[in-house]
Structure formats: structure tokens, C-alpha cells
Amino acid sequence: MARVTFLGLGVMGYPMAGHLARAGHEVTVYNRTTSKAEKWAAEHGGRHAATPREAAQDAEIVFACVGNDDDLRGVCLGEDGAFAGMASGALFVDHTTVSAAVTRELAAEADAKGLGFVDAPVSGGQAGAENGQLSVMCGGAQEHFDRAEPVIDAYAKICRRLGESGAGQLAKMANQIAIAGLVQGLSESLAFAEKAGLDGRALVEVISQGAAGSWQMVNRHGTMLDDHFEHGFAVDWMRKDLGICLDAADELSVSLPVTALVDQFYKEVQQMGGGRWDTSSLIKRLRRN
Numbered sequence: 001m002a003r004v005t006f007l008g009l010g011v012m013g014y015p016m017a018g019h020l021a022r023a024g025h026e027v028t029v030y031n032r033t034t035s036k037a038e039k040w041a042a043e044h045g046g047r048h049a050a051t052p053r054e055a056a057q058d059a060e061i062v063f064a065c066v067g068n069d070d071d072l073r074g075v076c077l078g079e080d081g082a083f084a085g086m087a088s089g090a091l092f093v094d095h096t097t098v099s100a101a102v103t104r105e106l107a108a109e110a111d112a113k114g115l116g117f118v119d120a121p122v123s124g125g126q127a128g129a130e131n132g133q134l135s136v137m138c139g140g141a142q143e144h145f146d147r148a149e150p151v152i153d154a155y156a157k158i159c160r161r162l163g164e165s166g167a168g169q170l171a172k173m174a175n176q177i178a179i180a181g182l183v184q185g186l187s188e189s190l191a192f193a194e195k196a197g198l199d200g201r202a203l204v205e206v207i208s209q210g211a212a213g214s215w216q217m218v219n220r221h222g223t224m225l226d227d228h229f230e231h232g233f234a235v236d237w238m239r240k241d242l243g244i245c246l247d248a249a250d251e252l253s254v255s256l257p258v259t260a261l262v263d264q265f266y267k268e269v270q271q272m273g274g275g276r277w278d279t280s281s282l283i284k285r286l287r288r289n
């Protein structure tokens with residue numbers, strides 16, 4: 001069992017840190033909004049600290065799951081950042097979805113301070129975090145991955161190293177590129193079925209077991225049919241992710257026409273007031289017509 005710290009108790013981080021505590025690890029948490037850290041500590045019996053630096057002291061591994069590149073820099077760097085509190089030889093594992101560039105920047109900073117760094121973005125959504133069934137894509141030195149993997153196991157269905165620093169984030173980009181067109185396709189299918197007078201649930205029961213089946217279809221059709229989107233993976237986060245994908249594609253001279261189009265559709269959902277709606281809310285655009 002390890003002494004660990006978790007920074008960021010959002011939709012994902014709160015249950016992930018809970019799995020670490022349930023697995024028997026000694027967990028200290030930090031959250032920017034202190035009330036969530038207090039609630040977590042009361043529920044799971046761990047400690048909470050006032051700053052990332054204080055939370056990271058004495059930890060063998062410090063995990064983070066915050067919002068974007070700047071949020072990650074905020075919890076890692078500076079006087080109150082985790083890096084300032086971590087003991088030499090400790091490991092930082094980042095579960096936030098961020099750019100490969102910030103990952104390499106922070107991994108180099110960590111290395112200069114004698115710390116390890118593993119980028120480890122996740123897929124599987126809120127349900128995957130709550131059920132401990134996430135897919136975890138890692139980048140970093142093999143020896144650092146080997147230390148992180150048995151602890152990550154508390155909330156992972158699969159955890160794999162895909163290469164050096166940044167490789168986990170590049171894999172997450174490939175994941176988001178695959179999802180973008182798929183969710184639009186599912187939205188078009190269900191909107192079409194509605195107009196055609198089909199029973200959506202009966203339809204999905206059949207087609208989800210054929211070649212069109214997907215995680216999104218199985219896990220999201222019910223709430224899409226009910227027009228319910230106050231859960232899951234926020235559109236604001238998806239636009240952040242697609243921005244990262246499109247920037248990386250530019251650098252690699254790769255063309256992503258469908259991803260770019262769906263990004264614009266998500267912009268419309270934001271303009272409809274749906275920044276915090278789940279990404280399956282793409283169907284709401286189609287229902288306007």
C-alpha cells in the first residue's frame with residue numbers, strides 16, 4: 001500500500017480518489033473549493049490539505065485530475081504547487097486531459113527536481129470513474145510507469161504505457177478524434193428515428209447488438225432520448241480536447257475534417273447554454289430544426 005495524494009476532486013477525481021482509499025492506500029486530497037475536500041475526507045476517512053504543496057508532502061505518488069493546461073501548471077508549479085512539496089524521488093501522475101506540450105514541459109521540470117512524471121489521461125467517463133473501470137493511456141519512463149500502474153489499478157479496467165512522455169496524451173487525442181464523429185453519427189441516427197416515429201429504446205436494443213453498437217450508444221441513448229444532459233463529460237471540456245487535437249494535427253500535417261466540423265457543432269451547443277451539458281447533447285442542435 002502506498003502513501004498518495006490526489007489533487008482535483010471533480011466529476012472524475014472525486015470517485016478515483018475514493019477507489020484509492022478503498023484499496024487501502026493512505027490518501028491525502030486537495031481541492032480548490034475546500035468544501036469538496038472536506039466532504040471527501042468525511043466520506044473516505046482521509047486527510048485534506050490547504051494547498052497542493054502541503055498535500056504533496058510525504059507522498060510517494062501525487063495524482064492530479066484538474067481541468068486544462070493552465071490548471072495543471074497551477075497545481076504543479078509555484079510556491080504552493082505540488083512540485084515544491086514533493087520529496088526527491090516521488091512520482092507525479094497526471095490524469096488531466098492536456099496538451100502533449102505542457103506534459104513535456106512539466107515532465108522536464110519534474111526531472112530537474114528529481115521527480116518522476118507520468119501522463120495518464122483516462123477514458124470511460126463519469127461511470128468509468130465511479131465503477132473503477134477506466135481505460136488509462138500512459139506516457140513516460142518505463143520505471144515510472146511500473147511504479148504507478150499497480151496503484152492506478154484501483155480504478156482501471158486497462159492501463160497501458162504507449163511510449164515516452166506525451167504518448168499518453170497523444171493516445172487520448174486519438175480517442176477524442178474517434179469519439180467526435182461517432183457522437184454526431186449517433187445523434188443523427190436518434191434524431192432521424194424520432195422524426196420517423198420509431199421507438200428509440202426498441203431501436204437501440206436491436207442496433208446496439210449489430211455493427212453500429214458503441215459505448216456511446218449503450219451508455220447515452222437513454223438520456224439522449226429523455227433530453228437529459230446534466231451529467232457526464234462537459235461540452236466545455238470536449239471543446240478544450242478538440243482544440244488540443246486540432247493543434248496537434250496541424251503540427252503533424254494531418255487533416256481532421258470531421259473533427260473540425262463537430263468542434264463547430266459543439267460551439268453551437270455552448271451558445272445554446274450547454275457548456276456543462278454532456279457531449280451527447282449534440283442531438284439538441286438537431287432537434288432545433
Ligand SMILES: NC(=O)c1ccc[n+]([C@@H]2O[C@H](COP(=O)([O-])OP(=O)(O)OC[C@H]3O[C@@H](n4cnc5c(N)ncnc54)[C@H](OP(=O)(O)O)[C@@H]3O)[C@@H](O)[C@H]2O)c1
Pocket residue numbers: 008009010011012013031032033036065066067068070071072074075095096097098122123124125126232233234237238241
Ligand atoms: N468527465 C468526464 O467524463 C471525463 C472523462 C475523461 C477525461 N476527463 C478529463 O478529466 C479532467 C477533469 O474532468 P472533470 O469532468 O472531473 O472536471 P470537473 O468536474 O470540472 O472538475 C475539475 C476539477 O479540477 C479543479 N480545478 C480546475 N481548475 C483548477 C485550478 N486552476 N486550480 C486547482 N484546481 C482546479 C476543480 O476544482 P473546483 O472543485 O474548485 O472547481 C475540480 O476539482 C479534464 O481534463 C477532463 O477533460 C473527463
